[in-house]
Amino acid sequence: MDLNLFLRQFGPLIFIFIIFYFLLIRPQQKRDKERKQMLGSLKEGDQIITIGGIYGKILDIKDDIITLEIGDKVKIKVTRTAIGNVINK
Template sequence: MTGVASILPFVLMFAVFYFLLIRPQQRKSKQRNQMLSQLKKGDKVVTIGGMHGTILEITDDIVVLRVNDATKITFDRSAVNNVTTSAPAPAEKKEEKTEEVKA
């Protein structure tokens, strides 16, 4: 019985660390990875260094941001901190029905 009593504080300490530190960090990491995977052209983003820009080009590991009208800067995709404004979803093209005119 004393063996269980001596292990119980360590088990409780691990449970507290898990729910207060490990689990929230895993959730935050998952949200960040999801945000990075959903980046697309036209998104307005802020980098880790505080640079604001709009995505012009994007590949698996590189993002090209337009900072102003004449300046383009290349960053690693992981340098994006958050998305401030998401680009609008591309509008679906309406199928134009053309009717043949019979003469």
């Protein structure tokens, strides 16, 4: 098969894949890396928001279970992946 014919037939498909990679796949990988870093750097005393919208303060971290204080004497336990964002370190 001639190289010129190959590029005419598969060139647009290769170009579309490259566009998808830079517009969709690469940014998602970057967000995933930043989220893993944020979850790995959690520590006691951090103010957080869960993915369910609950604001709280981290009281204790044991493996994958985080104890949050969400009000006066109200404590809940959530998994590490339930943390959506750190408000104040």
